Amino acid sequence: MPEPTATLNVVRSAAHIAFADFRTVYSPLTWCVGWLGRVIMQVLFFAVIGLLLKEPGAILYLFIGQAVFLTASETLFAIQSTQWERASGTLGLLTVAPARLWPVFVGRSLQWMPSGVGTASIVLFGIGPLLGVEWSLPAAVAAVVGLACVACGTYGMALFVASFVLRVPHWRNVVANLVQSAHTLLCGVVVPVAFWPEGVQLVAQVFPMIHGLAAIRAVQGTQAVSVGTIGQLGLCLAIGLGWLVLAVLMFERFAQHGRRTGSIDFD
Template sequence: MASPDVLLRARPSSVRIFTRAVRTGLGDLRTNYTWWSWSSGWLLRCLMEVAFFGLIGLLLQSRDATYFLLIGRGLFVGVAETMWVIQSTAWERGTGTLPLLVSAPGRAWPAFAGRSTQWLPSAVTTSLVSLVVLPPLFGFATTAEGLVASVLAAVVSVVASYGFALPLAALVLRRPSWRNAASNVTHNVMGLVCGALVPVAFWPAPVQWFAQIFPVTHSLRGLRAVLDGDPDAWGALAVGFAVALGLGAAWFAIGAWMLERFAEAARHGTIDLDA
């Protein structure tokens, strides 16, 4: 029988597991998409969605509303894509890899979390293209400051929202039939209250407080400050990004803890991995 020291050395570190899982996730992304299918299928579909909301602003004959909707939905479309973390985590059951993940040496959360990063490059690019390409088509000029803020906002919003999605993914692992409903309800509720379609101040105070749990609420607020030319725009942007990343990290930690609890329960036989 191997000594405890040998077993400890054989156990891979969380960083190594996460890195390998990220590579596996990127492989999954390349399998799901080619550049042509992604750009002509997914990206074009997202651009049409953002343009639809811009057209609502034109229908209202309000230039301010048009710009508000283009920026809000342009940033949020990548955040919505990030919610695919919920579905892809539950797919481990369908592919038959879940028993291997929970029985392998090392912690389980880096494997789940790393595989889920496959959506991040696509989501960041989708948001950034939407923010850069569509406003000029509706007659809004893009400044150098606006471009920098948009790039940063797309990255921060998607990364922080990935952290937010992880606890939901851990919950859905226990009820995989909920995966699509959980993802759709989450991103629709988030889109309604985070300031993407209407200002957060439009809602009653309890809803405004509820909106603060979403990282994108804060990153979007900072982006709008820069694009609207507020006097302390970059200060507001820095604060918004800091809060968004802080929330994302907190949600990520909760999700990692929940995934470990799920793995422990599965190892003790209290969860049917074949269900």
């Protein structure tokens, strides 16, 4: 079987397991009540800050920022779920298998992306009108595309981080929380990116979400999508692809080192 076909088959099989895991973690009821209910309260909490400030612009800014962050936040769960192969004792078997390791991990956490896009879409279009955040049909379509771009871009970054955490699994939650906090602080979720010094603004550009969020903010309340908005979404995907390439290289290095030294345990 040609290698590209074999690689796609591995990704497809890993994705099948990923969605089976998702169905085990969430039932329709627990996702709608337990997960969706919680994050709606989170978004409304920040929107209420805008109400207290009596600034309509603050309500809009905080609401959209928090809603879009839900997509990135859920996609970043890939940092933790990448460790599930080690926890289940299958990492060593995958490492000695006559196939590349990275396609397994690329497919292993795909379940978080559609869930993240769905979560943010429900909040943006279901809760938004209650706060005066209106969407035209073209803007709504563009926003969903933007959420998908945020999910794809953030997934590449999450896998890169996960490729390091795979070596120190007991740090997975700490690292994931730090990365999520960095997204909140630096990507324009609660304060404009321009609030930070120029050096910090420059560092923030490596986060795919910063560009996707800017694009979604730009289309809200409009009837058309500008070239600049399309460029922002393209940049979001390009940066995410760069992170994904780095993640693939790191996963391969991890596998080669483990095969050479026998240092991957079966616990």
